[in-house]
Amino acid sequence: MVNSSEITKLVTFIEENLRAAPRVGLEFVDSRHYRTRLVSKQNHVVFGRRGAGKTSLVSSIGDSGDSINLHLNLEDYKDITFPNIIIRVLAELLSFFELEVSATHSWYQVWRRDSRKLSKRLRQTVKELETRLHEPDEETKEINETEASDSELGASGEQKGIKVAANRTRGRSREVKRKVPISKIEYLRVELTEYKRLIQEVANCLGHKSAFLILDDYYFVPKQTQPEFVDYFHRLTKSTSLFLKIATIKHRSKLYRRSGEQYVGVELGHDIFEIDMDYTLDNVEELRTFMRQLLSNAIVASSADIQVDELFAGGGFAQLCLASGGVPRDFLALFVNLANRALAGEQPIGKVQVTEAALSTANSKLESMKKDSGDEDAVLQDCLNRIKRFVYDEKRTNAFLISRDDLDADAIGRQAIRELVDLRLIHLVDHNTSKAPADGRRYEAYILDISLYDNSRPRNFTQVEPGQRDERARKDDLRASPVFQLAKFQEAWPEGQKIVRKAVSNIRGQYELGLSFE
Numbered sequence: 457m458v459n460s461s462e463i464t465k466l467v468t469f470i471e472e473n474l475r476a477a478p479r480v481g482l483e484f485v486d487s488r489h490y491r492t493r494l495v496s497k498q499n500h501v502v503f504g505r506r507g508a509g510k511t512s513l514v515s516s517i518g519d520s521g522d523s524i525n526l527h528l529n530l531e532d533y534k535d536i537t538f539p540n541i542i543i544r545v546l547a548e549l550l551s552f553f554e555l556e557v558s559a560t561h562s563w564y565q566v567w568r569r570d571s572r573k574l575s576k577r578l579r580q581t582v583k584e585l586e587t588r589l590h591e592p593d594e595e596t597k598e599i600n601e602t603e604a605s606d607s608e609l610g611a612s613g614e615q616k617g618i619k620v621a622a623n624r625t626r627g628r629s630r631e632v633k634r635k636v637p638i639s640k641i642e643y644l645r646v647e648l649t650e651y652k653r654l655i656q657e658v659a660n661c662l663g664h665k666s667a668f669l670i671l672d673d674y675y676f677v678p679k680q681t682q683p684e685f686v687d688y689f690h691r692l693t694k695s696t697s698l699f700l701k702i703a704t705i706k707h708r709s710k711l712y713r714r715s716g717e718q719y720v721g722v723e724l725g726h727d728i729f730e731i732d733m734d735y736t737l738d739n740v741e742e743l744r745t746f747m748r749q750l751l752s753n754a755i756v757a758s759s760a761d762i763q764v765d766e767l768f769a770g771g772g773f774a775q776l777c778l779a780s781g782g783v784p785r786d787f788l789a790l791f792v793n794l795a796n797r798a799l800a801g802e803q804p805i806g807k808v809q810v811t812e813a814a815l816s817t818a819n820s821k822l823e824s825m826k827k828d829s830g831d832e833d834a835v836l837q838d839c840l841n842r843i844k845r846f847v848y849d850e851k852r853t854n855a856f857l858i859s860r861d862d863l864d865a866d867a868i869g870r871q872a873i874r875e876l877v878d879l880r881l882i883h884l885v886d887h888n889t890s891k892a893p894a895d896g897r898r899y900e901a902y903i904l905d906i907s908l909y910d911n912s913r914p915r916n917f918t919q920v921e922p923g924q925r926d927e928r929a930r931k932d933d934l935r936a937s938p939v940f941q942l943a944k945f946q947e948a949w950p951e952g953q954k955i956v957r958k959a960v961s962n963i964r965g966q967y968e969l970g971l972s973f974e
Contacts, residue, residue, distance in 0.1 A: 460799050462760045467795045469758030470788050484512040485750050490731050497666050499699055503706040504733035505878050507785030510703035514670050526552045527670040534676040539641045542688050547585040553658045554578035571661050594639045652696050659697035666697045674704035683713040683721035690722045707874035735782035737885040740923035744777050747787050769804035779814040779906045781883045811912040818907040825879045839872045842944050855920035855937040857899040862942045869942035881905050885922040892935035901934050
């Protein structure tokens with residue numbers, strides 16, 4: 457075993473830098489060159505599971521010579537109702553611009569009058585928005601007006617052959633009461649053009665710099681209002697120097713909704729471009745290479761005199777990659793746990809120790825499910841329990857198949873599976889495989905998260921290893937896994953979902969549907 461003081465040095469460094477923050481955080485491992493894409497003048501959405509490194513990536517952009525960035529964590533806004541959340545974010549954006557513009561002039565620079573005027577307009581606009589925050593979302597105001605009218609009185613006659621006429625105008629007034637509907641969202645839409653004009657003037661004042669509005673943890677915005685929220689800020693970016701950079705969990709997000717002939721939100725590949733950060737188990741070699749690089753970088757940054765291979769024994773490293781499900785933060789958190797145990801026992805990290813450490817994370821993952829899925833956690837918990845009973849308890853394995861035809865036909869069942877993947881409770885290991893023996897159908901293959909095992913040495917149990925192949929490069933162990941029927945979920949749906957389930961089952965497109973269990 458390597459020197460315990462060197463392991464302590466590494467573990468301490470990782471613990472201090474595990475979560476991304478302005479002053480700390482492990483250096484983002486950009487093996488896919490995402491940062492280069494993200495700093496381009498285009499709208500982007502960064503998808504990744506919790507702990508995948510979304511915040512590290514968007515925080516790594518940094519201000520450059522030709523751009524300025526405002527980073528907002530939407531978890532801080534999750535309790536603000538719609539449309540107040542738009543007002544709050546918009547006020548933060550304009551306040552940020554006001555500070556940038558103010559920094560371009562000093563009190564003695566009289567010739568900077570244009571920027572001073574712009575700063576004043578920005579401050580006034582922010583003040584108006586903050587005033588709106590405390591008003592009702594919709595209301596009817598009664599307006600009393602006075603209407604004036606004139607009436608003309610006239611008389612005419614003839615005197616000594618001369619015609620004479622006299623006219624007199626008399627003014628009248630009356631009070632009129634009118635009821636006028638007032639809506640915050642309509643006000644924001646009406647003022648949109650003015651906000652865009654301000655943004656462009658800011659860009660001109662700052663030497664035609666671009667601005668990135670970074671909206672981290674977007675999935676904390678209530679799902680039913682997410683399309684309207686992103687729609688407004690997307691419209692704000694059109695024909696301006698402002699660009700959106702959104703970080704979120706894929707299947708907890710609804711970027712796009714179609715209502716009749718109306719389209720609300722942003723469409724992937726057209727209005728906004730996708731960056732997918734997830735390292736899934738369907739490419740296990742790429743995953744292991746990435747995790748090794750992640751741990752090696754931490755060793756270098758901590759100045760620990762140690763090598764990765766010295767820390768593990770047998771299949772310990774491969775099992776740690778599997779137990780993490782491809783999530784960097786889960787990998788590092790488990791490593792810290794295991795390294796501390798290794799210090800006590802003075803033994804390298806082995807496969808069984810990894811499984812034991814992973815079992816201890818089950819409660820935290822289930823708590824995260826409650827936090828991330830809101831009112832849907834009970835339904836998802838029921839779905840997860842049904843999968844585990846069938847796969848682990850009955851079939852005594854960790855892998856299972858789901859027919860792609862069933863996933864296409866059952867929109868709500870498909871959404872449940874996708875969300876359980878995003879919650880790191882099941883993991884996709886092959887998005888397109890066949891069954892053994894073959895039946896002419898195509899399947900997606902999944903495995904249970906190791907934290908769902910009952911113990912570290914389950915009896916009469918076969919663990920399928922992602923990427924495992926026979927001498928003919930076939931994945932026969934995976935292909936022979938039991939088939940889980942999505943129909944097993946039906947009893948879990950709330951009554952309202954059972955009614956609409958058949959009506960929506962043939963509709964295609966996640967972003968058009970935006971289905972949830974609400």
